[in-house]
Amino acid sequence: MFKKLKDKLGVVKEAISSTIDRKAANASVEEEPKKDKKKKVGVVKRAKTLIVERELILDENDLEGPLWDLEMALLESDVALPVAEGIINSVKGELVGVHKKVRADTSDIVETALRNALIGVMSKEMFDLDDFIANATKPVTIIFTGVNGTGKTTTIAKIASRLKAAGYSVVIASGDTFRAGATEQMEKHAERIGVKLIKHQHGGDPAAVVYDAVQHAKAQHRDVVLADTAGRMHTNVNLMDQLEKICRVTPPDLVIFVDEAVAGNDAVERAREFNAIVPVGGSILTKVDMDSKGGAAISIAHITGKPILFLGTGQKYEDFMKFDAGWYVDQLFE
Ligand SMILES: Nc1nc2c(ncn2[C@@H]2O[C@H](COP(=O)(O)OP(=O)(O)OP(=O)(O)O)[C@@H](O)[C@H]2O)c(=O)[nH]1
Numbered sequence: 001m002f003k004k005l006k007d008k009l010g011v012v013k014e015a016i017s018s019t020i021d022r023k024a025a026n027a028s029v030e031e032e033p034k035k036d037k038k039k040k041v042g043v044v045k046r047a048k049t050l051i052v053e054r055e056l057i058l059d060e061n062d063l064e065g066p067l068w069d070l071e072m073a074l075l076e077s078d079v080a081l082p083v084a085e086g087i088i089n090s091v092k093g094e095l096v097g098v099h100k101k102v103r104a105d106t107s108d109i110v111e112t113a114l115r116n117a118l119i120g121v122m123s124k125e126m127f128d129l130d131d132f133i134a135n136a137t138k139p140v141t142i143i144f145t146g147v148n149g150t151g152k153t154t155t156i157a158k159i160a161s162r163l164k165a166a167g168y169s170v171v172i173a174s175g176d177t178f179r180a181g182a183t184e185q186m187e188k189h190a191e192r193i194g195v196k197l198i199k200h201q202h203g204g205d206p207a208a209v210v211y212d213a214v215q216h217a218k219a220q221h222r223d224v225v226l227a228d229t230a231g232r233m234h235t236n237v238n239l240m241d242q243l244e245k246i247c248r249v250t251p252p253d254l255v256i257f258v259d260e261a262v263a264g265n266d267a268v269e270r271a272r273e274f275n276a277i278v279p280v281g282g283s284i285l286t287k288v289d290m291d292s293k294g295g296a297a298i299s300i301a302h303i304t305g306k307p308i309l310f311l312g313t314g315q316k317y318e319d320f321m322k323f324d325a326g327w328y329v330d331q332l333f334e
């Protein structure tokens with residue numbers, strides 16, 4: 001996974017490490033104490049002693065070149081510019097002025113700084129959806145948003161199947177009254193999983209479908225309402241207004257933004273627009289099994305300020321995993 005970003009991070013890590021090591025080598029020669037000259041101690045031994053005893057202090061100039069390379073690597077891997085800059089500042093903040101014991105493994109220090117920066121971006125306001133559902137007042141209403149074809153309907157089916165297996169009663173609202181065949185697609189999933197589907201006529205008002213689903217769930221004491229919505233471009237004002245209306249009529253407990261790992265840099269703009277219209281509480285990144293560069297998760301988490309909750313890794317219900325920032329970053333470094 002994410003081979004390109006992984007390769008580039010490896011190169012950048014080496015570049016920063018060797019810059020630090022070069023500085024360390026210079027420092028040990030420059031700082032050679034004069035009194036040592038009297039003693040006939042070999043250069044190697046002397047350098048070794050100095051390296052053990054001294055600490056190296058890094059400054060910004062040492063890191064300028066390698067950090068530029070890091071920024072380029074992130075941008076080329078679909079990490080958005082402000083996000084890449086945030087990561088660079090974080091790495092810089094961690095490395096500049098570091099009193100590095102020269103004997104410590106430079107490569108470890110660099111990798112730790114990079115890892116911390118990436119995990120920092122992706123772990124913001126992290127929460128667990130299972131805990132959220134367990135603790136919320138029932139029925140819990142979750143509305144799924146995103147552009148066309150990102151995997152909203154499939155993701156709802158995966159979550160419904162998962163929740164049912166955990167013992168929850170689930171109602172699905174077929175809020176995509178717009179695309180031909182959308183309700184039939186959701187209906188097939190609902191039948192297969194064995195959960196209730198609330199639907200209206202094609203072309204009906206999606207806000208009314210979601211409202212009805214929640215009323216049904218309240219009356220029947222169901223635990224969770226998962227509301228599908230039609231895919232829409234973030235630039236389509238009418239459809240974005242409609243989304244705002246759905247959430248105004250039925251204020252959800254959580255809005256989940258669904259986008260695909262292969263979306264690349266486009267994900268940034270649409271995450272921003274969707275979040276502006278209906279504030280996103282968490283995101284799900286699908287199609288991670290397809291060839292992606294790895295940057296979309298980092299960007300979406302940064303733009304929304306909310307965590308990635310799950311990753312979709314295929315078309316089957318079980319191709320779904322909880323997002324773990326540490327694991328994700330491991331994929332970039334392993
Ligand atoms: N490989 C892969 N395919 C996926 C994944 N999630 C969804 N898909 C596929 O992506 C396609 C679109 O999925 P849908 O769930 O219909 O997407 P949607 O967002 O509901 O689409 P619209 O309703 O048209 O906006 C389908 O062929 C899914 O099987 C995933 O994690 N991996």
Ligand SMILES: [Mg+2]
Pocket residue numbers: 152153154176182228229230231
């Ligand atoms: Mg759909």
